[in-house]
Amino acid sequence: MFKLVWQNLIAHPIRSVLTAASVCIAILLLCLLRSIVTTLDAGIQASSAARLIVMSSVSLFVDMPISYQQRIATVEGVTTIGKWQWFGGVYQDPSNFFAQFAVDPEHMFDMYPECELDQASRERFLATRNGCIIGKQLADKFKWKAGDKIPLTGALFPHPDGGAWDFEVCGVYTSKAANFDDRTMMFQWKYFEETLRAGGQDPGVGVYIFRTAPGANVERIMSEVVAMFANGPMSVRCAPESEFQRMFISMMGDIPMLLGWIGTAVFVALLLGCVNTMLMAGREQIHDVGIFKALGFSNAAAFRILIAQSMILCTLGGIAGIGLTLALKPMIATAIAAMFPVFLVETSTLVLAVVLTIFLGVAAGMIPAWRASRLKPVDALRAGA
Amino acid sequence: MLIPLNYTLRSLFVRKAATLLSVFGIGVTVAIFAGVLALQQGFTTMFTGHGRTDVAVFLRPGATGETDSQFSRERGMKLIKSLSAIEQTPNGPLASMETYSGVLRKRVDGGEVNVAFRGVQPATFAIRGDEIRILEGRKFDPGADEVIVGRRLVGRMQDCAVGDVVVINTTPFRVVGIFDSDGPFVSEIWTDTERALAVLDSYGPNRVIARLVPGTDVKALGELLEKDKEAPAKVMTERDFLESQTKMLGGILLGLGMALAVIMGVGAAFTAINTMLSAIASRTNEIGILLATGFRPIPIFIAFMLETLLLCVLGGVAGCLLVLPINGIETGTMNGQTFTEVAFAFRVTPIVIGAAIFFSVLLGMVGGLWPALRACRMTPTEALRRT
Structure with a gap:
């Protein structure tokens, strides 16, 4: 069964690679944008409670x-x-x-x-x-x-x-x-x-x-x-270092919030792209699904074949995206250093990336997989001819 | 002979779901790019669009802005009195010593930011004329502990209504008016120069502004003053000055926009290629028929290129529509150069729309090239044989 999934993926090598690559890009962007925001918070977390700062009021x-x-x-x-x-x-x-x-x-x-x-x-x-x-x-x-x-x-x-x-x-x-x-x-x-x-x-x-x-x-x-x-x-104000760091972040105004919005939009754009690709893949395989079903494959098996394709593509893309994030980290840190002097990629961001990758794989594969599972063999065979 | 445009249009229409999803995917990408550009436009036009060329800004030599420039009061006076290029009125020269500083203020929705706090002399109002419009209340009285606040601060910062009290160092200032202006002043709090110097425990103003006699060569004046023994100064027109204050944040926003455009553009181009490859795969037969009926490869290439372009431009239009509602939304961030907050609105200018459409055309070109090449290279027999 796995072989079947794999054959379907490599039957359209270009499409598979492009889909995985766009997932990779989206995960990379998402990791970067989130890291900028979490690094700001990390500054507050890491500050010492034993240090206090006095400045003009x-x-x-x-x-x-x-x-x-x-x-x-x-x-x-x-x-x-x-x-x-x-x-x-x-x-x-x-x-x-x-x-x-x-x-x-x-x-x-x-x-x-x-x-x-x-x-x-x-x-x-x-x-x-x-x-x-x-x-x-x-x-x-x-x-x-x-x-x-x-x-x-x-x-x-x-x-x-x-x-x-x-x-x-x-x-x-x-x-x-x-x-x-x-x-x-x-x-x-x-x-x-x-x-x-x-x-x-x-x-x-x-x-x-x-x-x-x-x-x-x-x-x-x-x-x-x-x-x-x-x-x-x-006159002065006196505050723990964390409070001071928080003040600096709030001075940045709406920029961190905007980065969050951009991250969400990136994800939506990507989701649409993936759903589109999987729908196309699903449509092309209608004929095949008809044959499988005529051979006695169950509805669940048809469902699995399609969703597995989506999952594999997204997972490969996600892994590449995470890898790229880690590989490019030093370069990006230098690029944004003027505005954000520290740049850290937190484990939680990587976990989020994995979760989103899985979600993406399921969400994109859901509609074609569901369609495939409901197909009647006769209709499927006729449609593909 | 070219393939009729109708073929291209109908091909897109036949695959409704796929076309719609691609258009939306590309649309969101374009919208993000356009959104960041709109932010950059809103920020820079606020500064560059409103600087005057007949007003000169005098800073200390070597200073990069108002924050790191400072004169003694005597030097400022000397400068104003010695320059014949400054326009004269019966009330004295049209020149004003201004102080500039940031004061921490609480935002209405939480957090604190540095708000620009400017001390001005009465001549500032004379120089500015109706650039500064009092919307509510009145101007502050010279020498009194009173301030007027810029319109963009109202509703964003606490204690910015007429009658409120703003404490600076140990002195309470009463808000007596709200003013409007097209330039960056709308995010500032203004008071009298003397009062500002006193409460900030500061020894002198940060800059001098003056209206110049028409026809003054600012560049020549600058070279002259840079070498002046008594009161050296760096001079530029207000327009040049404001432009120099936007370089950092403007550059960061532009850089962010470009970086996002490149990264997301690659993703969007992939989507376009995927869509078109799949379209071509399912229409191999059609292509065979086109070839068999005598269409040459070049018209076929053009037809598929056009189809991709159309797909992407539709996405571009969708992106522009998505981004239009943010036009005019106010936002604020710190200007790295002045270290104070500037409030400004997203501005979806023709430049933004133009760049967004250009971006989508570029996506179409890149995304369509390969699928179109593939389509036009098929041989009729092969294409017809494949089902």
Whole structure:
């Protein structure tokens, strides 16, 4: 019986291959679109509950005074605290966009165990005044390695000399979690502050990130920090890292929702295509079905022969689609990195792809299979002649 | 002699179910492509369609936009006073120092976004004229803690009705008016420059805008100011400026549209090929008769090519019909360049329709080629023999 199914499939090799290929393409698209959305959520899931973030209550556009660091450190339960400032430098051309932050290097690695960097590079980073560390993806993109110099034009913070800022790469880090991307550059706060002060400018702080002692009452700490600066000069908001990540995602507006819609539409378009192909296959096999039935095959057998064809085509296509998703993952991650810096394909997406593939196979094969099972041998034989 | 068009039309009509399914499948594909294009069109036309060429934007040298540009107040004043290219009125030069920042606001349907918060001087209204139309309430009073909000924010963001209070840093601002504008300003909150500088604890404005004396060469002015010792600045027309602000998101949307078009297009072309191959297989006899009655292979090729094209263009039309209802639907997303949310409507422009139809014709060409070649290469005896 399987041989019969197989013969039918290879009787029309082109059609079979094209159908499986279009299933493959649809599953690939579906996996990609869903992965973009799930990766955003993964960032929230992976964020640490022990890290809290303080920012201006207005928005990230507005800085806080540098003096806040010491005052926040006095709140009971706060263990380590570090500054982060968005640098907004331009490497050669604005289209080479990547994120750069001035950070306190001594706390950087305690604060973010997700950031993996060998000991020698860490020490070098601490010891180099204009040192910086860069993420693996970033290093790959621009072919940077330790020891290289990166000149950045300070679009937001022009260098007082009027020239470019010069950074020296001290190490290339890799990220271990979805909440920390590896296409960012981090450099010494001290170099940043001293350079600006030499030009008569007072730098502000974009966000403070602090860790709390185990068992500390986070709610109390957050409200204490907010109350501390409620009357200015810059009022703040304080939230766990997950909340902060959520804010970033909600800033993207309707884009994730639109991607979901596109994914659904892709699936519908594909379903129509598959149903069409299977209907055509069914129609061509009416004569054959008549012969089988005349030979004594049951209705159920006729049903099975047709639905099996649909299932096999869809499954082969689905497997190819999943395989292609995994194979193309690194390429796609680079392509969309400007908007979505992290790209992960979750197991749940692959499971969904399998489920949808099976559903597709059944749905597309259902009508022709049902028709075949109801055919009377005489009619079938007459129709095919 | 060509095969009558009627043959092609009837062939499609005879296979109603198959034709309809193919048309729908291709239609959905075209609709997705057109939908993403409509999004891109809505976004870019909002920016590029409304920038003025007689208004110049002055930024700090090296700045890529308003967010990373900043002057001291003195430098802004110096710039305004020293330039003879700025149009003069009895009330002084037609130039305004503006601040630009984002303020986190809650969306009505949950979540928070950065809304653009702009401080303007009275001259802004003089420069803009009826570009800025007050729909409800009034303008803010200079120096008062009052704001006016753009029309697109009403109904999307909380606290955006006249009489509501918006707290920025520690200062409560009262909403005194709703304004409309064709450009990106409709997603912004406006107040007085001085008040904005004070509450954001900021040392100076982010840009200067000015109406130029007719006939001013902006390019030459830009080269002159770039080298200026006292108050260097980067100058461009407002139209060029707005265009530069759309590159990132506009490019991403265009890229997304193209990527989807290519990937889904391959799938749709497969569907078309399948449909046509099956059609040809079941009509081998007919083709034999056509050949036997003296039709040459080329007319047969053309007939089948035409049939595929028709199938795909019908799909294209279906796709356009599917996508039409989204015209005018408002949506919002973050503009990566300004880091603030822009609200805009999907716009199914003639360009979108044209691209969608072109796309479907392309699908027909690619999808029809092989089946049509196959059909026209048959020999009459062989085709007639096969049942």
